[in-house]
Amino acid sequence: MNAVLDVRDLRITLPTAHGPVAAVDGVGFTLDRGEVLGIVGESGCGKSLTALSLIGLLPEAARASGQIRLGETDLLALRPAALRRIRGGRIGMVFQDPMTALNPVMTIGAQLMEAIRQHTPLPRDAALARAEALLRLVRIADPATALASYPHHFSGGMRQRALMAIALAGAPDVLIADEPTTALDVTVQAQILDLLRDLRAELGMAVLLITHDLGVVAGNCDRVLVMYAGHIAEIADVRALFAHPAHPYTRGLMGALPRPDAQRLVEIAGVVPPVSAMPAGCRFAPRCPRADSQCRADTPPLRPRAPHHLVACWHPHDV
Numbered sequence: 001m002n003a004v005l006d007v008r009d010l011r012i013t014l015p016t017a018h019g020p021v022a023a024v025d026g027v028g029f030t031l032d033r034g035e036v037l038g039i040v041g042e043s044g045c046g047k048s049l050t051a052l053s054l055i056g057l058l059p060e061a062a063r064a065s066g067q068i069r070l071g072e073t074d075l076l077a078l079r080p081a082a083l084r085r086i087r088g089g090r091i092g093m094v095f096q097d098p099m100t101a102l103n104p105v106m107t108i109g110a111q112l113m114e115a116i117r118q119h120t121p122l123p124r125d126a127a128l129a130r131a132e133a134l135l136r137l138v139r140i141a142d143p144a145t146a147l148a149s150y151p152h153h154f155s156g157g158m159r160q161r162a163l164m165a166i167a168l169a170g171a172p173d174v175l176i177a178d179e180p181t182t183a184l185d186v187t188v189q190a191q192i193l194d195l196l197r198d199l200r201a202e203l204g205m206a207v208l209l210i211t212h213d214l215g216v217v218a219g220n221c222d223r224v225l226v227m228y229a230g231h232i233a234e235i236a237d238v239r240a241l242f243a244h245p246a247h248p249y250t251r252g253l254m255g256a257l258p259r260p261d262a263q264r265l266v267e268i269a270g271v272v273p274p275v276s277a278m279p280a281g282c283r284f285a286p287r288c289p290r291a292d293s294q295c296r297a298d299t300p301p302l303r304p305r306a307p308h309h310l311v312a313c314w315h316p317h318d319v
């Protein structure tokens with residue numbers, strides 16, 4: 001087995017007026033060494049909750065069950081102190097908004113040094129050399145100046161690079177990137193995604209790339225997991241998914257891709273249900289053109305449609 005991360009039957013419940021409800025339910029996947037797995041879905045589908053559960057940063061009221069194996073360790077069974085060592089150590093993370101993730105009153109250097117020394121007991125000189133090397137790794141041209149800078153001196157793209165350097169300080173096996181480019185303008189987005197690809201190749205780490213943008217998935221992922229309302233709708237290799245999308249939701253997302261030949265976006269009618277009002281049966285049924293009474297009554301299991309291609313749908317498209 002090549003999996004660095006093995007998630008099984010992950011269930012994350014949140015309190016509602018009607019009692020706890022599963023915002024993420026029955027999610028399972030593996031992440032192989034050196035692989036980029038995309039998680040895609042509209043806003044509110046449970047992508048971030050899934051990511052946060054991997055690093056023990058769920059909202060306080062949330063409860064997670066199932067299994068999250070990092071090598072031999074079940075992360076859900078760990079105590080907070082042990083999880084803290086893994087977070088920023090074997091698992092690194094970058095988030096959507098690099099400004100809020102950085103401390104505004106500390107220099108980039110101080111924050112990077114703190115991350116380095118938390119995970120490797122280096123003397124100051126060696127830690128400083130490592131900090132400069134990490135900044136060069138994320139293609140920051142003048143590391144010495146960057147170390148002395150405060151976050152507000154940096155552009156959004158530079159901040160995201162600095163955060164990546166911090167995330168890489170513990171030499172992680174897995175990097176979780178939750179909408180890492182959503183807050184950036186298009187040119188900078190492309191540069192950051194290129195950097196992420198290069199780093200994956202240079203360092204051999206696995207990447208979990210979370211996005212609502214199928215365009216980002218197409219150019220940057222090996223495999224993709226499509227999430228809808230806390231359930232997995234479809235998992236496939238990227239090529240197979242784009243060539244033969246089997247779940248009506250995946251097709252809908254593809255219809256929502258802006259295309260040069262299209263006059264405007266074709267969108268899926270309706271919205272993702274809130275946690276407090278999850279429909280019975282297939283959660284996508286109320287928005288699905290193929291839904292019938294079975295869909296509205298029974299939750300479809302995730303089943304193989306082709307090798308390495310799983311779909312949770314009673315009436316999937318042919319693959």
Ligand SMILES: Nc1ncnc2c1ncn2[C@@H]1O[C@H](COP(=O)(O)OP(=O)(O)OP(=O)(O)O)[C@@H](O)[C@H]1O
Nearest residue numbers: 014023042043044045046047048049050059274275
């Ligand atoms: N702290 C919280 N308290 C209550 N509900 C929450 C909390 N965090 C998330 N939720 C709910 O859980 C569901 C999944 O949220 P999550 O943030 O995982 O979605 P997402 O797929 O990351 O969306 P986005 O694309 O907007 O980031 C949503 O319905 C959201 O409203």
Ligand SMILES: [Mg+2]
Nearest residue numbers: 047048049178
């Ligand atoms: Mg999110």
